[in-house]
Amino acid sequence: MSFFPSLSIKIPFMRYYCRYWLSALSSLSVSHGINLNPDKRYLVTGTLTLKNGSNYAHVYISERCTGGGDVILCGIYDENTSDIRRNLTEVITNGVSITITLKTNGGDHRAEGVIYEL
16 A cells, blocks of 8 residues: 555656766866767766866866767857856757866866766
């Protein structure tokens, strides 16, 4: 016997897909490409895990490729420095691949993140 017989809640299931680490010293941009299945949805997360120094750093998706079959379209995400968020959280649908970039301007910085399949 259930305590809630009429309760029917659909909870989305997240499955671990992959993890990434990026590290940079001085003024660099470090990137990592990740292949995806265009038939699935993904939750991309990331954050700065080391920020040594008072200099600028952030992690973001710099390129996203969509499509499949004979045509794959890749677009560069516009990096608007006035709208920089501390953490990376984005849902990707119909994605063939993404490129995650850590951009730094001096200091020692590291970013980590996990990608989940939704």
